[in-house]
Amino acid sequence: MKGLISLAINRPVAVIAAVLMILLFGLIALNTIPIQLTPNVNRPIITIKTGGRVLHHRKLNAKSFCPRRRFWRALRA
Numbered sequence: 818m819k820g821l822i823s824l825a826i827n828r829p830v831a832v833i834a835a836v837l838m839i840l841l842f843g844l845i846a847l848n849t850i851p852i853q854l855t856p857n858v859n860r861p862i863i864t865i866k867t868g869g870r871v872l873h874h875r876k877l878n879a880k881s882f883c884p885r886r887r888f889w890r891a892l893r894a
Contacts, residue, residue, distance in 0.1 A: 825832045865881065872880070 865885065
């Protein structure tokens, strides 16, 4: 390991060239990967329907969404 470090210090141009080659090959590989191998991930959408009478949005938030938010936060922790 000591030889590798001293080699890298003594030949900085070779190290920079090697890093640039690795980056170039990585970008080429990333651009040529088939579309079938990349996942198609959609964000989940949660829909909450409430029944009953029509409420003002603040009352609806306090009665329906706040308890659910507390529930989901408790699950996340």
